[in-house]
Every structure is written in C-alpha cells, then in structure tokens.
Amino acid sequence: MVDPDALANDIRETLHAVLGRSEGPVPLHAPEFRGEEEALVVDCIRTGWVSSVGRYVDVFEQAVARACGTRHAVAVVNGTAALEVALRIVGVGPGDEVLMPSLTFIATANAAHHLGAVPHFVDAAPCTLGIDPAALKCHLERIAETREGRTVNRETGRPLAALVPMHVFGHPVEMDALNALAAEYGIPVVEDAAESLGSRYGDRPCGGLARVGALSFNGNKIVTTGGGGAIVTDDADLARHARHLTTTAKVAHAWAFLHDEIGYNYRMPNLNAALGVAQLAQLDDRLARKRRLARAYMDAFAGHDHVAVFAEPAGCRSNYWLNALVLAPGVADARDTVLETLNAAGIMARPVWEPLHSLPIYADAPRAELPVTADLAARIVNLPSSAHLGGASA
Numbered sequence: 001m002v003d004p005d006a007l008a009n010d011i012r013e014t015l016h017a018v019l020g021r022s023e024g025p026v027p028l029h030a031p032e033f034r035g036e037e038e039a040l041v042v043d044c045i046r047t048g049w050v051s052s053v054g055r056y057v058d059v060f061e062q063a064v065a066r067a068c069g070t071r072h073a074v075a076v077v078n079g080t081a082a083l084e085v086a087l088r089i090v091g092v093g094p095g096d097e098v099l100m101p102s103l104t105f106i107a108t109a110n111a112a113h114h115l116g117a118v119p120h121f122v123d124a125a126p127c128t129l130g131i132d133p134a135a136l137k138c139h140l141e142r143i144a145e146t147r148e149g150r151t152v153n154r155e156t157g158r159p160l161a162a163l164v165p166m167h168v169f170g171h172p173v174e175m176d177a178l179n180a181l182a183a184e185y186g187i188p189v190v191e192d193a194a195e196s197l198g199s200r201y202g203d204r205p206c207g208g209l210a211r212v213g214a215l216s217f218n219g220n221k222i223v224t225t226g227g228g229g230a231i232v233t234d235d236a237d238l239a240r241h242a243r244h245l246t247t248t249a250k251v252a253h254a255w256a257f258l259h260d261e262i263g264y265n266y267r268m269p270n271l272n273a274a275l276g277v278a279q280l281a282q283l284d285d286r287l288a289r290k291r292r293l294a295r296a297y298m299d300a301f302a303g304h305d306h307v308a309v310f311a312e313p314a315g316c317r318s319n320y321w322l323n324a325l326v327l328a329p330g331v332a333d334a335r336d337t338v339l340e341t342l343n344a345a346g347i348m349a350r351p352v353w354e355p356l357h358s359l360p361i362y363a364d365a366p367r368a369e370l371p372v373t374a375d376l377a378a379r380i381v382n383l384p385s386s387a388h389l390g391g392a393s394a
C-alpha cells in the first residue's frame, strides 16, 4: 500500500526541484507578453481602429492560416464560437448528433448544443488521451446505419452529422485513422484544435488536419488574443461562408442592410487581433520553452514507481500546452490528496475536466461505453505549464 500523503509530498518535492521556490503561487498557465503587444494595441487606439474592422484582423488571419498550414483562417470572438460556426458550415443543425470525446472542455459539447444538436460521447485512447479510432469503429459498427443517404444513429434515429476529435493538452490524436473512418461513414470531421496550435501530426500542423478546424486564443491557451478563436480550412467556399455567418450574414452593398441568413456577430475585434499578431510572432520560441519544461518534468519523474508525465504520441510533436502527471491505476485514490498538497504548497495543479457524460447537463446525451475516459479522468493531474517555467528564451 502506498500512503497518499507520502506520495503527495514526494510529488511536491519533485515539482519544487523543477520549478524552484517562487514568491507567490505558480499558476496553471499564465499568458506572457514579450513582444510587440503593447505597441500594436496602442496603435489600434491611436488610429481609432479598435473594433471589427482593421488591418490587424487580416494580418492575424494570415498568420493563423500559416501556422495551421491552411489556405484560409477566419478570426472570431472565441473558440466556442469558432467550433459552433465550424459545425454549422459542415451542415450540423437542429436534431443532429455530433460525435466527440467525453474527455474534453465543455465548449466542445456546448458548441453543438447551441446549434440544436446533441453531443454523442465516444471513448479515449490511453496513448493519445483523444478519441480512440478502434473504439469508435466498434461503436459505429453497432449503432450506425444509412437512411436516405445519411448516416444515422439507429438507436435515436438522429443523423450523425459530424465527428469532432480534440487534441487533449496539445497531444495529436490518431487523425489519419479518424479521417478514414469518418469518410467511410460519410461524416464530416471538424478538428477541435483549441489546445493544439503549434502541435504536429507527422509533419502536418494541427488545425489543418480535417475539413475544418477550430482554434481558441483564450487567455490560458498557448497564444492569446485576450479572448478569441479562429476557423481554419483549405476550402474557399467554407471559409467564405464562415466569414459571412460571423459578420451577421450581411450582403455586400454600398448602403443597404440586407442579410440573407441568420448569422452571428462573432467577428474578432482589431484590438484583440493586434495582440494576436504580436503573440503569434513568439510561437516558435514559446514552443521551444514549453518542450524544455515538459522534458524537465519527464526527467524529474523518470523511473518513478507510481506516476509518469504524459509524453507526446509516437510520430507527433506536441505543443505541450498543459503537462499531465498520470497516476498509476493502483494509486488513483491518492489523486485528491495530491491536488490538496500541491495547491496548499502554491502549485496550482488541477484535475482534468469532469468527463462531460458525467455532468448532469449532458447526462442524457447518447454515448458509447467510456471505460478509458472514466479511468484516465480519475488519474490525471495537470501541472503548471507556463512557457517561462521552461527557462529564459534562447
């Protein structure tokens, strides 16, 4: 038997050795501003271009598209809005079901719900923490059937209108297998790349691995615009539609207010885009330092009997947005003691999200068997992952 307090104290001391002793608490993930942020934001104010029109929005979109290896990017107010619009442009609507992980941030499910669709939760793979293609295949073989040319859930009769893989903490999922499976069933794929800007699957950047991708630039993400998001795609028609929908679906005209769809006011303001332009210029440096921190954590816990730091899947390069300490199954019961001990010591460690299927608000949502999700969720402790903890920039 392992004493939970002894294990927690051991973890705390190991983390202190990596992080050093700091004055205040060590946050889970702090934004950092080491570039031209202030100058560009001030430029918006001095020129008056603070709102939804301005040159930084265009510059930012080009930089985002470049980072994701896509032809187009459409900047929006946050990642949830990006996901909602991404789902809508691939055809998700009221009464549809959207296949997604249960082990994700609430926004993935909420975006589907806001369209009148229903999340349909599928299980995770231990090697990626994201959707398990093998488990999804078994599940689809059991529940999917074709009716009038559409793939539907035979148990509910609702169309399976999209698949949303999410790269947990920046670690790429097995995207080729998921894309192939979705293609077999005629289900469009929307990549929730909110956590994975800068990650690579093989040599391809996350965000650009499916028909459409959605990013977040919230304050806790690897790059921030204060609040923000983007829809990325290679498809010019989808990009045009996303841009149209997110700018109230106004028909271009010299003076008339004509709107041909019920759109959204989701356009990213120029002020936020200015911040983003300065932030994206630092992405490579930030990725290098986050790698260094992940390496330091892994080295510190190498050979530990009861915990390990999650490492990027083979063939991938993770952005290591959030580092995860994974407790061995035998010591899962010690998780809360570990969290209490670390937080009491000023190390703001956090559990992973409550799996969405276990939240009362989504308890009625259809789902596959979720044994791996439940097991992983009980054993993951996220560690402080701000890039500066990985050392000064080179």
Ligand SMILES: *Cc1c(COP(=O)(O)O)cnc(C)c1O
Pocket (backbone or CB within 6 Å): 078, 079, 080, 081, 083, 104, 105, 107, 108, 166, 192, 194, 195, 215, 216, 217, 218, 228, 229
């Ligand atoms: C952060 C995040 C989002 C949504 O981003 P917001 O900008 O906060 O709306 C969506 N999905 C996942 C997995 C996220 O981590």
